[in-house]
Amino acid sequence: MKLSVTPPVFRGRLHDARTATSIGRWLGTAFVVCFVTGLISHFTQHPPGWLANSLPSRPSWGYRLTQGLHVASGIAAVPLLLAKLWTVYPRLFAWPPVRSVRHALERLSVAMLVAGAVFEVATGLLNTVQWYPWPFSFVPVHYAVAWLVVGALVLHIAVQATEIKAHWSRRSPGTLALPAEDASDRRSLLAAVGAAVGAVTLTTVGQSFTPLKDFLLFAPRHPDKGPQGLPVNRTAVAAGVGRLHEEEYRLVVAGPRPYTLSLDELRALPQHEVELPIACVEGWSKSAHWTGVRVADLLERAGAPEHARVRVVSLQLRGGYRVSEMGHNHARDPLTLLALRLNGAELDPDHGYPARLIAPNRPGVLQTKWVGRLEVLA
Amino acid sequence: MRTLRVAAGAAGLALMGVGVSLLTDLRELPDVLVWLGGAIALHDVLIAPVVLLVGFTLVRGGVRGPVRGALLVAGALTAVALPVLLRPGKKANPSVLPLDYPRNWLVALAVVASVTAVWLAGRKVRDRRRRPVA
Numbered sequence: 001m002k003l004s005v006t007p008p009v010f011r012g013r014l015h016d017a018r019t020a021t022s023i024g025r026w027l028g029t030a031f032v033v034c035f036v037t038g039l040i041s042h043f044t045q046h047p048p049g050w051l052a053n054s055l056p057s058r059p060s061w062g063y064r065l066t067q068g069l070h071v072a073s074g075i076a077a078v079p080l081l082l083a084k085l086w087t088v089y090p091r092l093f094a095w096p097p098v099r100s101v102r103h104a105l106e107r108l109s110v111a112m113l114v115a116g117a118v119f120e121v122a123t124g125l126l127n128t129v130q131w132y133p134w135p136f137s138f139v140p141v142h143y144a145v146a147w148l149v150v151g152a153l154v155l156h157i158a159v160q161a162t163e164i165k166a167h168w169s170r171r172s173p174g175t176l177a178l179p180a181e182d183a184s185d186r187r188s189l190l191a192a193v194g195a196a197v198g199a200v201t202l203t204t205v206g207q208s209f210t211p212l213k214d215f216l217l218f219a220p221r222h223p224d225k226g227p228q229g230l231p232v233n234r235t236a237v238a239a240g241v242g243r244l245h246e247e248e249y250r251l252v253v254a255g256p257r258p259y260t261l262s263l264d265e266l267r268a269l270p271q272h273e274v275e276l277p278i279a280c281v282e283g284w285s286k287s288a289h290w291t292g293v294r295v296a297d298l299l300e301r302a303g304a305p306e307h308a309r310v311r312v313v314s315l316q317l318r319g320g321y322r323v324s325e326m327g328h329n330h331a332r333d334p335l336t337l338l339a340l341r342l343n344g345a346e347l348d349p350d351h352g353y354p355a356r357l358i359a360p361n362r363p364g365v366l367q368t369k370w371v372g373r374l375e376v377l378a
Numbered sequence: 379m380r381t382l383r384v385a386a387g388a389a390g391l392a393l394m395g396v397g398v399s400l401l402t403d404l405r406e407l408p409d410v411l412v413w414l415g416g417a418i419a420l421h422d423v424l425i426a427p428v429v430l431l432v433g434f435t436l437v438r439g440g441v442r443g444p445v446r447g448a449l450l451v452a453g454a455l456t457a458v459a460l461p462v463l464l465r466p467g468k469k470a471n472p473s474v475l476p477l478d479y480p481r482n483w484l485v486a487l488a489v490v491a492s493v494t495a496v497w498l499a500g501r502k503v504r505d506r507r508r509r510p511v512a
């Protein structure tokens with residue numbers, strides 16, 4: 001008996017190169033924005049040695065913007081990726097499946113691109129809701145696959161360059177060679193994809209772009225929901241801190257001239273008010289008014305060298321990010337405070353009572369709460 | 379053009395190499411490969427056939443544009459909403475997932491349906507007005 005396998009027939013008319021190019025331009029842009037902002041976030045949180053003491057502390061809203069863009073471009077990629085894959089789906093059934101070694105390698109690279117793209121968008125989206133159904137750690141895997149995807153994307157563009165060029169615009173030669181009667185249907189499809197991008201963006205982006213917070217439907221955070229009107233990631237209870245007693249609290253500043261301060265002594269030092277955002281790696285962010293002592297003043301009193309890095313140690317007993325470090329740009333920035341008050345009131349325990357770090361252009365996880373110790377590093 | 383393409387292709391391969399080397403450093407590589415393969419299977423075996431079937435069944439005739447648009451927008455909103463709708467387990471604190479997501483999802487679908495209905499009605503009125511002139 002002869003086994004006959006027939007590939008499926010696709011009668012839809014828009015699985016063509018012009019549609020793929022149109023959507024691909026937007027999808028490629030979203031992925032590049034997502035990759036670059038992701039790299040910024042990665043190097044901000046895990047700076048290699050040569051970068052550790054030279055990360056910039058300005059603009060103060062830098063990380064808020066880049067991480068907001070990272071999550072927004074990832075969400076925008078959901079409809080774009082699905083539409084792009086729908087367009088090219090018939091190519092999965094190309095017959096014969098493999099024509100040559102080159103063709104096989106090309107298909108392999110596309111498979112890696114598709115796998116990596118779906119993987120990155122899905123794991124990123126799940127991470128924003130703190131849902132980890134996979135048996136590996138999110139950060140190193142999401143980071144590694146990002147390189148794989150961006151590489152496969154660049155390779156894909158190189159392989160398809162002629163086709164992309166031929167269908168780049170409505171008047172490109174390849175586009176004009178396609179059946180003219182499909183043009184209006186294609187425009188309608190592309191408009192629908194654009195509307196889908198607009199809809200998913202409008203219903204989520206208010207978590208970082210607060211003017212649109214009234215349209216929030218599907219974001220995992222609302223910028224106004226949380227103690228003192230500000231979201232929280234790790235609570236005092238989760239960190240094993242509880243409410244610290246005012247009389248028992250001490251801040252230790254370790255440096256060439258080490259000293260210890262009680263909470264009253266901290267309050268008696270010159271207080272400064274700054275407006276800075278908490279910008280979480282999960283994509284939400286919100287600006288707030290913080291009042292406290294300048295870290296630069298504390299370091300000056302300890303006789304810290306101008307270019308010294310600083311380690312900030314929390315009193316928390318549990319959970320990651322108990323210790324953070326910052327380079328001299330952040331440590332000496334007049335906006336960097338050991339904050340005692342938030343929006344005019346004493347810090348809530350969940351926001352780090354009695355004292356927390358707040359610095360410009362810095363991910364939320366590094367804005368150490370319940371600070372008990374500042375160490376001047378050589 | 380050709381030189382540029384070759385250079386871009388080589389750059390792409392180099393970037394992929396960075397990813398592969400980062401992945402092979404991980405102890406969890408086999409799990410990651412299963413999930414990467416699962417991502418392809420999820421799309422190619424489940425999502426794409428379902429979308430094609432829905433399109434084949436519902437996107438037809440003169441109203442195909444608005445119907446397709448409505449399905450696309452509603453589908454994208456649902457896909458983005460799935461994690462907040464389905465996340466199991468205890469939340470870290472009350473500021474995580476603070477909204478009524480099932481209600482919001484229904485609101486979003488109702489808005490998409492209403493906008494599409496108004497759009498279709500508007501088109502009908504416009505077509506009727508044009509006809510006597512023609």
